[in-house]
Amino acid sequence: MTNIFLLKRDITTSKTLRAVCGRGLPPLAHLAPELFAGAGHICLATDRTCLNKFKRTFKKTLGRRWDGTDIFVLPAGRAAKTFRALEGLLSFMLKRGFSRNSLLIAAGGGSVTDLAGLAASLYMRGINWISVPTTFLGQIDAGLGGKTAVDLGGVKNMAGAFYQPALTVCDAAFLQTLGPGELRAGAGELLKYALIGPEALRRRILKSIEDALKGDAKALQELVSACADFKLSLTARDERDETGVRELLNLGHTAGHAFEALSKGRLAHGRAVLWGLRYACLLSIRLKTLEPAQQRTVSGILWGTEAAPLPAACFNFRAFYRLICYDKKAGAGKNRFLLIERPGRITAVNDIAPGILKGTLTALKRR
Ligand SMILES: NC(=O)c1ccc[n+]([C@@H]2O[C@H](COP(=O)([O-])OP(=O)(O)OC[C@H]3O[C@@H](n4cnc5c(N)ncnc54)[C@H](O)[C@@H]3O)[C@@H](O)[C@H]2O)c1
Incomplete structure (x- = not known):
């Protein structure tokens, strides 16, 4: 299956929402040279599990920019979505001399992309960020669309921002290391799309869901592209969740x-x-x-x-x-x-x- 480039023009801001879905994707600097050409410092925010599993992949995808990239390791899972972790990442960038031209790359599940996206929106009132979701749920949903947040007082996503990544990269190669439980965690959002989406998407999801949840690479990749395309098209019609279009995702x-x-x-x-x-x-x-x-x-x-x-x-x-x-x-x-x-x-x-x-x-x- 070839790589699919998704470009959606936001109807209110004319901003272009960009994502690329595929397997074994080219290095990030090839996908978005302009982001790297202008970037002084680069920070890779990820969690321990992902760093252990994908250090070689991260190195390859960053190419000659790997040396000099600062790595910030977040706690795995929901513990990443706290003010403590947010302050930790912001302070880390401050101490390393990050400026408005710096680039933040978030590689991990939805917890990592939600937290790092929020940090990108706040640091010096906003720096470029790239979302690299590594879970099935992240690639069909959390890593796309620019909703970023931390939890507050035991309530989910109570403090956050709308802040689009300059690029989202959904590489199915990451999904190979997910266990059955982590794959199954994608079922809820998939079935949500089956209920809110058009007939063709619904048929596609219902046909492939069980294969995807068993880890079938082709089914996973197909569903990621289809769901990412649908999510970005809704987001582009209602980026800030104001007209009811995007609310369907809830x-x-x-x-x-x-x-x-x-x-x-x-x-x-x-x-x-x-x-x-x-x-x-x-x-x-x-x-x-x-x-x-x-x-x-x-x-x-x-x-x-x-x-x-x-x-x-x-x-x-x-x-x-x-x-x-x-x-x-x-x-x-x-x-x-x-x-x-x-x-x-x-x-x-x-x-x-x-x-x-x-x-x-x-x-x-x-x-
Ligand atoms: N912003 C949005 O639009 C949006 C949408 C849906 C969900 N979310 C948020 O996403 C979060 C859930 O994200 P999630 O389901 O990706 O879980 P997660 O980010 O909490 O990660 C779950 C676990 O999977 C591990 N992991 C990540 N990639 C892996 C890989 N390739 N192989 C093996 N292990 C891997 C992580 O280290 C972690 O331990 C929730 O906080 C939810 O609120 C946000």
Whole structure:
């Protein structure tokens, strides 16, 4: 399969969103020579796991710029998305004399790209950054689109910025070292695309999902290109999440983020999103937004793939309700859910009565 270059022109800012998807991609300086020509210092932000696994790849991709690149190692997983880690990376760049012409490369899962993207937006009010997602979830979603964040007070992504990477590079070669659990963490976001995307994307995902989750290289690469293309096209129509187009990407995330936070690290983001989608499906049935003729199809899509059980802490309704009221689109103390009408058609509903939300959580426990 050849490399696919994705270029999307943002309709409000005319900025071009750029990503390249493929396998064994050329060095970064070949993909974006202008970013390297102008860059004084370069910082590679990654985590220990990725550095151990991919040091040779990073060296190769940076070519003659490897010598002189400063490497900042973040904690692996959700521990990267803290103010402490953010300050650590910013202070590191300050001490090394980084300027506005410096370049930050974030290579890792969504935790690394979310944190490093935020650091890039803040350092001297913004420096160029390149996103190199290394997980399946990162390549189909987190590493693209310019939403960056850290967690705050136990709530997911409460402090962040919209800050586009100058380039996103999705190289399927990174996905070879993911274990079955890490691959499965991509299932939630994949099924989200199957429910919000057009018919052709849905068919493609449903045809290849099980192969991809088993690590089939061709299926993974095909789904990464298709999902990256779709995500960038939504982002380009609503970069700052203001018109409702981009909000579609939040399907399953209101409950999903609450489950992820309540599990205190036991439930990976992608797995929490799959449960969040199931919750949204049950709520859509309860509130009768989901057309009766579509209920079997949608349930089949969401319950057709294996999911680790939800930890008991996720069924604490009071804690769950507090967290869902932090949804950035809902007013203070209110809730807002994206619900399904049919695959490809989503609607937003505000202020759902707590009793209905509680009943849905109980129904989810019973399924
Ligand atoms: N910004 C966005 O639009 C967006 C979208 C979706 C999710 N997210 C965020 O992404 C985060 C989850 O990201 P994730 O699922 O990539 O997990 P992660 O970044 O937390 O990484 C999970 C683990 O995988 C390891 N890892 C990374 N690449 C690997 C590889 N190639 N081989 C083996 N191990 C590897 C990491 O070291 C880490 O231990 C969440 O914080 C979520 O909020 C952001």
